[in-house]
Amino acid sequence: MLFKLTLVGLFVAVTYYLSFKGMKKTKDLKSFAIGNKDMNPILVGLTMAASISSTATFVINPGFVYNHGLSAYIHYGIAASLGILTAFVLMTKKFLKQGEVNGALTLPDWIYHRFNSRAMSLFFAVINLLSITFIVLILLGCSFLLMSLFGVTQTTGLVLVLLFVFSYVLIGGTYSHAYTNAFQGLMMVFITMIVFVSGLKYFDGGFITSLQSVGENYALVFNPDSNLYFSFFSVFVSGFVITFALMFQPHIFTKVLYLKNEGDVNKFIATTFVSGLIFSLMLFVGFYAKLSGLEGVAQDKVVAAFISQEFGVEAGTVIALTMLAAGLSTLDGILVAISSMVVRDLYLPFAKDKEEGQRSALSLSRYTLVGIGVISLLISLNPPELIGLFAQKGVYGLAAASFVPMLFGTIFTKKLNAKLVFACAITGLVAHLYLNIFGGVANPAVSATYSIFLSTGIFLTGLVVEKVLKPQKTSEHQLQKDEKVYS
Numbered sequence: 437m438l439f440k441l442t443l444v445g446l447f448v449a450v451t452y453y454l455s456f457k458g459m460k461k462t463k464d465l466k467s468f469a470i471g472n473k474d475m476n477p478i479l480v481g482l483t484m485a486a487s488i489s490s491t492a493t494f495v496i497n498p499g500f501v502y503n504h505g506l507s508a509y510i511h512y513g514i515a516a517s518l519g520i521l522t523a524f525v526l527m528t529k530k531f532l533k534q535g536e537v538n539g540a541l542t543l544p545d546w547i548y549h550r551f552n553s554r555a556m557s558l559f560f561a562v563i564n565l566l567s568i569t570f571i572v573l574i575l576l577g578c579s580f581l582l583m584s585l586f587g588v589t590q591t592t593g594l595v596l597v598l599l600f601v602f603s604y605v606l607i608g609g610t611y612s613h614a615y616t617n618a619f620q621g622l623m624m625v626f627i628t629m630i631v632f633v634s635g636l637k638y639f640d641g642g643f644i645t646s647l648q649s650v651g652e653n654y655a656l657v658f659n660p661d662s663n664l665y666f667s668f669f670s671v672f673v674s675g676f677v678i679t680f681a682l683m684f685q686p687h688i689f690t691k692v693l694y695l696k697n698e699g700d701v702n703k704f705i706a707t708t709f710v711s712g713l714i715f716s717l718m719l720f721v722g723f724y725a726k727l728s729g730l731e732g733v734a735q736d737k738v739v740a741a742f743i744s745q746e747f748g749v750e751a752g753t754v755i756a757l758t759m760l761a762a763g764l765s766t767l768d769g770i771l772v773a774i775s776s777m778v779v780r781d782l783y784l785p786f787a788k789d790k791e792e793g794q795r796s797a798l799s800l801s802r803y804t805l806v807g808i809g810v811i812s813l814l815i816s817l818n819p820p821e822l823i824g825l826f827a828q829k830g831v832y833g834l835a836a837a838s839f840v841p842m843l844f845g846t847i848f849t850k851k852l853n854a855k856l857v858f859a860c861a862i863t864g865l866v867a868h869l870y871l872n873i874f875g876g877v878a879n880p881a882v883s884a885t886y887s888i889f890l891s892t893g894i895f896l897t898g899l900v901v902e903k904v905l906k907p908q909k910t911s912e913h914q915l916q917k918d919e920k921v922y923s
Contacts, residue, residue, distance in 0.1 A: 521705075
């Protein structure tokens with residue numbers, strides 16, 4: 437126990453040191469939300485990778501691999517990685533350029549400046565609160581790890597995680613988030629490689645042969661026994677599309693705004709992708725746990741159970757602490773994004789005294805953090821059974837709504853019809869929730885992908901209709917001018 441307490445104490449001390457270092461650079465809402473554009477692109481890239489590869493990658497998703505086999509690994513490990521890379525290569529430079537021109541601090545703020553629509557900005561500010569479902573997932577995942585480390589109750593674990601991460605984010609905002617994420621990300625890289633290599637012994641008879649020892653369908657790319665990953669669409673297409681869209685979450689894509697200029701983009705993308713590929717190797721823990729004979733464990737607790745079974749106290753403590761860091765690295769990013777968004781997009785536009793609003797913005801963003809913490813804790817105390825799917829319902833709905841505004845708002849330079857874009861955003865969210873909750877589509881990635889295709893189809897159809905009608909309107913206008921001339 438002394439070793440555990442010493443190691444955790446050291447982790448906490450380093451985290452708070454970095455937070456206080458970040459506090460010195462946090463003077464206003466802008467520095468709290470996106471920093472002062474003085475961060476190294478490699479630091480930002482590692483921060484981004486750590487934010488993407490969170491508790492979901494390190495704690496929750498290996499449970500899907502444990503239950504569904506190779507099909508789940510391909511969905512989360514291969515299709516998802518390609519979606520991430522495509523999103524960054526296609527959009528980073530243009531998003532950064534537009535954000536710099538408009539001085540955007542948050543994703544809804546970017547949308548407001550791009551489409552000149554306060555209604556759409558407010559819509560996104562409100563639905564981005566769906567990120568609370570992901571906060572709940574991370575809090576629970578981290579509490580499971582504390583339970584395995586110290587034998588505390590789940591409630592105690594939740595409160596400890598909540599107090600720790602909220603306190604250091606309150607101190608330094610984005611700089612605390614970036615500095616601590618870089619520290620946590622380096623831990624994650626090191627431990628991921630150790631865990632991955634240590635489990636290769638389970639593939640002595642060959643990778644596919646070993647998986648087939650569990651069951652023939654367990655080793656198939658499309659698993660007919662799975663209700664989630666059973667077809668090309670559910671494994672590849674939905675994995676690629678939804679992960680591409682997930683990059684538009686406020687705690688992810690707004691990190692692009694940390695960069696100083698377009699010259700930093702290539703280093704940023706390379707660091708993010710390489711680090712992310714390494715982190716995805718944690719998905720193999722699902723295979724290792726299954727091949728080791730681990731049985732009777734809830735899907736969300738597979739990783740914690742395997743670590744306890746496989747490693748000694750010292751090594752297990754280091755690994756569990758690193759997985760805790762993985763959760764915190766995403767959680768702090770979400771907290772910075774949501775608190776900044778509530779103040780920037782829900783409060784300041786309607787403040788009667790704009791100058792006073794700006795002066796109090798930093799304090800308000802910190803008060804908002806406390807409110808988010810209370811709500812998240814209340815939900816976490818009585819969570820749904822499959823927390824991974826619960827989080828996906830909310831976060832994937834946000835991704836489906838964001839797809840058309842973010843993708844086409846970035847790649848197109850011309851002015852777009854804000855009402856059409858807004859309608860597509862609403863369609864993406866509503867269609868996803870309907871299909872997943874009432875339409876019998878069990879996999880949230882699939883329901884979100886269907887809704888993304890629907891909203892994109894509506895948008896492209898609208899563009900065609902506008903292009904067809906515009907020449908007619910122009911001709912009618914010209915005819916009216918000619919009539920006036922002749923008369």
